Amino acid sequence: MSENKKQKQIILTGDRPTGRLHVGHYVGSLRRRVELQNSGNYDEIYIMIADAQALTDNAENPDKVRENVTQVALDYLSVGLDPAKSTLFIQSQIPELCELSFYYMNLVTVSRLQRNPTVKAEIQQRNFEASIPVGFFTYPISQTADITAFQATVVPVGEDQMPMLEQAKEIVHKFNTVYGETLTDPKIMLPENKYCMRLPGTDGKAKMSKSLGNCIYLSDTEEEVNKKIKTMFTDPLHLKVEDPGHLEGNTVFIYLEAFANDDHFAEFWPDYKNLDELKEHYTRGGLGDVKVKKFLGKVLQSELAPIRERRAQWEKDIDGVYEILKKGSEVAEAKAAETLAAVKKAMKIDYFG
Numbered sequence: 124m125s126e127n128k129k130q131k132q133i134i135l136t137g138d139r140p141t142g143r144l145h146v147g148h149y150v151g152s153l154r155r156r157v158e159l160q161n162s163g164n165y166d167e168i169y170i171m172i173a174d175a176q177a178l179t180d181n182a183e184n185p186d187k188v189r190e191n192v193t194q195v196a197l198d199y200l201s202v203g204l205d206p207a208k209s210t211l212f213i214q215s216q217i218p219e220l221c222e223l224s225f226y227y228m229n230l231v232t233v234s235r236l237q238r239n240p241t242v243k244a245e246i247q248q249r250n251f252e253a254s255i256p257v258g259f260f261t262y263p264i265s266q267t268a269d270i271t272a273f274q275a276t277v278v279p280v281g282e283d284q285m286p287m288l289e290q291a292k293e294i295v296h297k298f299n300t301v302y303g304e305t306l307t308d309p310k311i312m313l314p315e316n317k318y319c320m321r322l323p324g325t326d327g328k329a330k331m332s333k334s335l336g337n338c339i340y341l342s343d344t345e346e347e348v349n350k351k352i353k354t355m356f357t358d359p360l361h362l363k364v365e366d367p368g369h370l371e372g373n374t375v376f377i378y379l380e381a382f383a384n385d386d387h388f389a390e391f392w393p394d395y396k397n398l399d400e401l402k403e404h405y406t407r408g409g410l411g412d413v414k415v416k417k418f419l420g421k422v423l424q425s426e427l428a429p430i431r432e433r434r435a436q437w438e439k440d441i442d443g444v445y446e447i448l449k450k451g452s453e454v455a456e457a458k459a460a461e462t463l464a465a466v467k468k469a470m471k472i473d474y475f476g
């Protein structure tokens with residue numbers, strides 16, 4: 124980078140297509156991505172459906188991954204990611220990523236990979252202790268290829284991806300030290316508030332997961348959303364309306380922290396100016412959970428209805444969705460090829476000019 128030329132601002136992020144995206148993905152990442160996309164502050168934005176990474180622990184479920192590529196693409200388009208502003212693409216269609224991964228593997232030790240806390244936790248969750256697929260074990264390296272192939276300066280992701288970014292930065296530093304300044308050092312961008320960082324499931328459990336059946340999906344109908352809110356975990360000590368309510372671990376309030384703004388109060392519940400006033404009444408006592416849940420329902424509905432409508436439109440045009448992914452993958456591949464060429468040159472394996 125020359126002194127007077129401003130460094131390009133480039134975003135790269137993505138999701139594994141192992142299920143439809145839910146409101147946790149929305150407040151943790153998708154909502155912010157759309158804001159960043161529309162801010163005009165970024166020169167290039169790459170949003171990747173990480174199907175190859177999904178296959179590292181779903182090798183025996185190709186149908187599941189394939190089906191969810193479509194679902195995640197629909198989720199992307201319905202939250203407002205715009206192919207005119209963001210390049211939406213499919214990871215497996217960019218072979219340069221595999222090549223980069225192969226060279227980066229030389230710069231990482233097995234013990235370094237074993238220390239990765241996210242991978243450690245995932246190995247436990249999947250009962251992989253005795254038989255970790257090599258591809259799964261090395262996915263932090265392939266994720267570094269994803270990030271560096273696009274020379275990303277900013278990677279907006281959830282907290283659980285922090286170890287991946289640390290790994291990426293280490294590889295970048297190592298590569299640049301050994302072979303000369305070639306790769307861009309990426310910065311992580313975390314969600315704006317702690318409630319968005321890790322939205323709990325509707326049952327109050329720390330993580331939303333398909334197997335626990337505690338997710339509200341972006342593609343849920345209005346009825347499904349209302350039903351899930353009705354049974355949402357609140358405060359087990361708040362038995363009578365007069366009882367003082369507790370906010371700690373109260374899922375309904377955590378969701379309000381993540382979703383509700385002052386305009387929602389003005390529109391749906393003008394008895395209160397903002398969430399602080401509502402919390403004050405709730406903790407004082409005299410406010411029933413049903414009322415708070417009704418409000419949350421209206422807030423969520425107002426956020427999700429436009430998403431649902433856009434989804435319904437795109438669902439009628441799956442060919443159009445794949446056309447977008449195909450074009451996006453072509454653009455993405457051209458960019459990755461530039462980086463790969465620079466990498467090979469730096470590594471002195473560019474034999475034929």
Ligand code: TRP
Nearest residue numbers: 135136137138139173176266269
């Ligand atoms: N690991 C991310 C997830 O679990 C997906 C992903 C793959 C990703 N490559 C990436 C995210 C690069 C950010 C940057 O959903």
